[in-house]
Amino acid sequence: MTTDTSESKLEKYFMVGIAVFCALVFAGLCLYYAFRFTNFFPYAPPIDEASISKLRGDFGVMGDFFGGILNPILAFSTVLLLVISLRVQIKELRATTREIAAATDAHKDQVKIAKLQLDESRANLQVAQEQLRLSKEREKNAQKELKTSRVKKRTEANKLARIEQSSELISTLDGYFNHLEKLYSRPIKPSGRQDELKSLQSCKPQDKMDFYNRIFTDHVYIGLKRSYLQLPNIFIAMSDCLTEIHELGIVSIHTIEYYRTRLDSMCYQELPYFKPYIDERTLEALSAKQKKVIDIVVDSYVSEILNTNTDSQVT
Numbered sequence: 001m002t003t004d005t006s007e008s009k010l011e012k013y014f015m016v017g018i019a020v021f022c023a024l025v026f027a028g029l030c031l032y033y034a035f036r037f038t039n040f041f042p043y044a045p046p047i048d049e050a051s052i053s054k055l056r057g058d059f060g061v062m063g064d065f066f067g068g069i070l071n072p073i074l075a076f077s078t079v080l081l082l083v084i085s086l087r088v089q090i091k092e093l094r095a096t097t098r099e100i101a102a103a104t105d106a107h108k109d110q111v112k113i114a115k116l117q118l119d120e121s122r123a124n125l126q127v128a129q130e131q132l133r134l135s136k137e138r139e140k141n142a143q144k145e146l147k148t149s150r151v152k153k154r155t156e157a158n159k160l161a162r163i164e165q166s167s168e169l170i171s172t173l174d175g176y177f178n179h180l181e182k183l184y185s186r187p188i189k190p191s192g193r194q195d196e197l198k199s200l201q202s203c204k205p206q207d208k209m210d211f212y213n214r215i216f217t218d219h220v221y222i223g224l225k226r227s228y229l230q231l232p233n234i235f236i237a238m239s240d241c242l243t244e245i246h247e248l249g250i251v252s253i254h255t256i257e258y259y260r261t262r263l264d265s266m267c268y269q270e271l272p273y274f275k276p277y278i279d280e281r282t283l284e285a286l287s288a289k290q291k292k293v294i295d296i297v298v299d300s301y302v303s304e305i306l307n308t309n310t311d312s313q314v315t
Contacts, residue, residue: 015084018077159250166250173241173259176234180266183227188214212273232274232282235267239289246296253301260297264290 184200
């Protein structure tokens with residue numbers, strides 16, 4: 001940078017010097033001509049026509065001399081100025097080339113920086129995409145866990161409701177059995193034995209027909225007759241309770257068998273004695289309920305056997 005500045009100053013001074021020199025030479029020639037051939041200067045010596053003609057001839061020769069000398073000088077000066085101009089152009093071209101090279105390097109650096117930024121942006125984008133994927137996966141797992149939790153809670157709530165419903169049905173069934181035990185324990189006077197009281201529980205099988213005949217024909221037992229006439233409907237209700245308990249699937253097969261045995265002994269074994277006193281439709285309904293109770297017991301046993309075999313195979 002310092003060398004270029006010094007060269008520029010030298011070239012400027014050189015050109016100014018040439019211009020000043022040419023101006024001085026031209027001014028000197030003009031003054032000399034005015035002094036010798038004109039009356040411009042008041043103190044100039046007088047010149048006659050012969051001397052003027054001679055001087056003009058001398059000046060013509062001198063003009064040719066100076067022309068012969070100045071023309072090469074001017075031509076050289078022109079060539080020199082052309083060289084200087086070329087050098088200036090070359091320097092400007094070099095400066096332009098350097099600027100272009102610097103701009104190119106800067107552009108390359110910018111391209112490198114842009115590539116680095118692009119790579120960094122791609123890396124950040126990949127990280128963001130991975131985080132988004134993980135976030136979606138966590139959200140999906142959370143939704144799955146929430147759904148599983150809801151299903152589990154719903155299942156537990158349903159199970160709790162079925163347990164409560166099973167408890168209510170078992171309580172109802174126990175209430176029916178208690179009612180039957182009280183009814184079966186109420187005594188009456190058997191025929192031919194006025195001094196002895198008999199209940200249905202204490203009757204032998206061969207005496208049950210006479211017991212039912214006394215209840216349904218003797219007006220003395222009209223209240224007890226009404227209670228016994230309600231027994232078929234009670235048997236149907238008890239069968240429905242046991243069926244619903246089985247369908248809820250909460251109690252074990254042993255509980256089902258226990259209530260089925262009690263239902264059979266206290267209800268279905270009494271059906272033959274009811275035939276003369278109840279209609280056929282009620283008897284058919286009771287027979288169908290009895291068959292259904294037997295089927296649910298068989299189904300419970302089959303299910304338990306299948307579950308046992310499945311657990312054994314898994315183990």
